[in-house]
Amino acid sequence: MKELLFKNITSVREQAPLVQNITNYVVMNNTANALLAVGASPIMAHAHPEMQSMQAICQALVINIGTLDEYWVESMILAVAAANQNNKPWILDPVGAGATAYRDEVLSELLALKPTAIRGNASEILALAKHNTTATKGVDSTSSSLEAIEAAQFLNKEYGALVVISGAVDIVVSEESVDQLKNGDALMTKITGMGCSATAILAAFIAVIPNKKEAALAATSLMAVAGELAAKSSQGPGSLQMHLLDKLHSITKEEYINTVKILD
Amino acid sequence: MKELLFKNITSVREQAPLVQNITNYVVMNNTANALLAVGASPIMAHAHPEMQSMQAICQALVINIGTLDEYWVESMILAVAAANQNNKPWILDPVGAGATAYRDEVLSELLALKPTAIRGNASEILALAKHNTTATKGVDSTSSSLEAIEAAQFLNKEYGALVVISGAVDIVVSEESVDQLKNGDALMTKITGMGCSATAILAAFIAVIPNKKEAALAATSLMAVAGELAAKSSQGPGSLQMHLLDKLHSITKEEYINTVKILD
Amino acid sequence: MKELLFKNITSVREQAPLVQNITNYVVMNNTANALLAVGASPIMAHAHPEMQSMQAICQALVINIGTLDEYWVESMILAVAAANQNNKPWILDPVGAGATAYRDEVLSELLALKPTAIRGNASEILALAKHNTTATKGVDSTSSSLEAIEAAQFLNKEYGALVVISGAVDIVVSEESVDQLKNGDALMTKITGMGCSATAILAAFIAVIPNKKEAALAATSLMAVAGELAAKSSQGPGSLQMHLLDKLHSITKEEYINTVKILD
Numbered sequence: 001m002k003e004l005l006f007k008n009i010t011s012v013r014e015q016a017p018l019v020q021n022i023t024n025y026v027v028m029n030n031t032a033n034a035l036l037a038v039g040a041s042p043i044m045a046h047a048h049p050e051m052q053s054m055q056a057i058c059q060a061l062v063i064n065i066g067t068l069d070e071y072w073v074e075s076m077i078l079a080v081a082a083a084n085q086n087n088k089p090w091i092l093d094p095v096g097a098g099a100t101a102y103r104d105e106v107l108s109e110l111l112a113l114k115p116t117a118i119r120g121n122a123s124e125i126l127a128l129a130k131h132n133t134t135a136t137k138g139v140d141s142t143s144s145s146l147e148a149i150e151a152a153q154f155l156n157k158e159y160g161a162l163v164v165i166s167g168a169v170d171i172v173v174s175e176e177s178v179d180q181l182k183n184g185d186a187l188m189t190k191i192t193g194m195g196c197s198a199t200a201i202l203a204a205f206i207a208v209i210p211n212k213k214e215a216a217l218a219a220t221s222l223m224a225v226a227g228e229l230a231a232k233s234s235q236g237p238g239s240l241q242m243h244l245l246d247k248l249h250s251i252t253k254e255e256y257i258n259t260v261k262i263l264d
Numbered sequence: 265m266k267e268l269l270f271k272n273i274t275s276v277r278e279q280a281p282l283v284q285n286i287t288n289y290v291v292m293n294n295t296a297n298a299l300l301a302v303g304a305s306p307i308m309a310h311a312h313p314e315m316q317s318m319q320a321i322c323q324a325l326v327i328n329i330g331t332l333d334e335y336w337v338e339s340m341i342l343a344v345a346a347a348n349q350n351n352k353p354w355i356l357d358p359v360g361a362g363a364t365a366y367r368d369e370v371l372s373e374l375l376a377l378k379p380t381a382i383r384g385n386a387s388e389i390l391a392l393a394k395h396n397t398t399a400t401k402g403v404d405s406t407s408s409s410l411e412a413i414e415a416a417q418f419l420n421k422e423y424g425a426l427v428v429i430s431g432a433v434d435i436v437v438s439e440e441s442v443d444q445l446k447n448g449d450a451l452m453t454k455i456t457g458m459g460c461s462a463t464a465i466l467a468a469f470i471a472v473i474p475n476k477k478e479a480a481l482a483a484t485s486l487m488a489v490a491g492e493l494a495a496k497s498s499q500g501p502g503s504l505q506m507h508l509l510d511k512l513h514s515i516t517k518e519e520y521i522n523t524v525k526i527l528d
Numbered sequence: 529m530k531e532l533l534f535k536n537i538t539s540v541r542e543q544a545p546l547v548q549n550i551t552n553y554v555v556m557n558n559t560a561n562a563l564l565a566v567g568a569s570p571i572m573a574h575a576h577p578e579m580q581s582m583q584a585i586c587q588a589l590v591i592n593i594g595t596l597d598e599y600w601v602e603s604m605i606l607a608v609a610a611a612n613q614n615n616k617p618w619i620l621d622p623v624g625a626g627a628t629a630y631r632d633e634v635l636s637e638l639l640a641l642k643p644t645a646i647r648g649n650a651s652e653i654l655a656l657a658k659h660n661t662t663a664t665k666g667v668d669s670t671s672s673s674l675e676a677i678e679a680a681q682f683l684n685k686e687y688g689a690l691v692v693i694s695g696a697v698d699i700v701v702s703e704e705s706v707d708q709l710k711n712g713d714a715l716m717t718k719i720t721g722m723g724c725s726a727t728a729i730l731a732a733f734i735a736v737i738p739n740k741k742e743a744a745l746a747a748t749s750l751m752a753v754a755g756e757l758a759a760k761s762s763q764g765p766g767s768l769q770m771h772l773l774d775k776l777h778s779i780t781k782e783e784y785i786n787t788v789k790i791l792d
Contacts, residue, residue, distance in 0.1 A: 025308065026308050029293055033769075036718045048597070050627075053628040054628050069312070190513060193296075237510065238505065238508065242769070246764025290570075363585060456557060499778065502770035503774055505773075506770055
């Protein structure tokens, strides 16, 4: 399995997928650099008149609602419609799900357009599922990723989306299974946009790897393993940010395989 | 006093206040990372439909007009109204005050809503005061912070706001006193967004520390002391940026107390 | 020639031109930091009501369409009109030229307003010229800068703009000559916004140096030489980004002259 996952990392480097990002202002720079570091190519564009044609030249789409507003939500809807029409994968990052009614309305609209995959922290995944059922436990910002498995399975069943729950343990919930990854470092929570970068990398992998679960395991573990290795030579969040980009770019097969921890 | 200020730094780390930022595009990433580094939590949001409810879950609000436009100004007004209604502190960063008539009109409107605190460089503080009185000396981009004390006192008296003037000497102007801090490094002027980060950190401290003056002295000195220590191991603005985040995150009581210079 | 170019670098540091940037969200932070590192001062502003008066206080204007939308395009038109009226130089960065019809329409409108200079990669320069003539070879994202010389000459003749084509070889196409620079490092293509920073630095130099060709050679070589030197001490794109800012800020005459390669 570890060999297969590293092969996926190599595939992204070789195929260099073009990923369109409609994402938040805070992380646009990081996200673009993270995509470049893993070998993909980022495009950030949101103008309504070009959503159709821009999506046509990309291999995947990221929708991240972090700093949404009315214009950008319409950009998102237009781009998702184009992606769905062209059978391109699109990945939803429900930043701040549950924080305001406006976010939840927008997320409801986006969910109905059936994202290929969703990545969020436990609170966001719980909020996303709660909005559509009363079966889950409600939003809790201190939730661990394990507490959101049921919510993720609901989202998977209801919308067909693969779900990645980020946390101390990262969890990939697919139709076939629930897989846990146990890498990363607590210092990663002290840099903004780590989750957003994970979502963009997930999009690059899903663009290239036919098996969604294998794409998600490779993308999610790459981010966590690179962060874990980068943290070892970091004195704080500033240097971690730098070392993470270096490591995403240069990680070797040996480093990856010796570090990655997949729980069965 | 130094012991007390470090205690305030510890309080922010422990209480992790949630700070909403309506700030400029240039510094959103830095600002979020600076807040995380001192132990606070950043939220960036500006959509009109969520200003009321977003502000309700935050402990403080930053209004920074750096890249303002008509939509964002309305976001600011909505968020400030919510903050005032909920008795939450809000901090004004009057970026580019005096540069254009449009900025001055917007600042006039914001001032009337009575910010809890204001942080700017000497030119900005002078421009802000001039706009409302003929008593000050006008805008001068080469003004030292000392030249803006009178303007800051005017703003404090007229609007009740604590005022921080950033510069080679940082000055905190409160109802009770005028306090000067003498830390920092000239290289900090070669990185964009240092002032904006100082404003966001000020918001985090005012959210948590009941005494505004003590909050401002702790926040302002933390930024300057961390910058001064970071500059010692930096070869230029790129490495200073990295070391500053590391130092904001990890500064010890000993480092802080041995470095901070409060003038009486 | 090398002595003259370094003299230009010193002139920018001494005169510290104020450069207005209407640029894309992804690179605003980098661009501001790159301008500060070479000794210039950045202003980012786009509100319609202040375009006229903001441009009046700046020495140059950057128009970068990376994340354009309808509001921002109008900001660009307003700012360019003000720059033209005040005889201030303005530099066009045609990000993603040829990618969508919308971009090409906007670029057509901007070209008609006669930019002082244009900087882009080969594909963008080819697309920009193709849009207005059938004489060029069409868009090719794998084009080398050498293949775009004819297109650049067309743009120079038709609109009077100096053109810089970025690539493994950087090319400056002016009325008088075609000059090639052979510095840089392949790792620079793995960081977002390197081209956008090059454009902003070009604007700072054109603001200060009367001879456009000498300004462009100095600006373009400074970016490439600093990148080349920075890459030597970098382990990947994260550290390159940091070292590049350090080097832009501190490069010495000796380092520059011993590294720069101008082909005749």
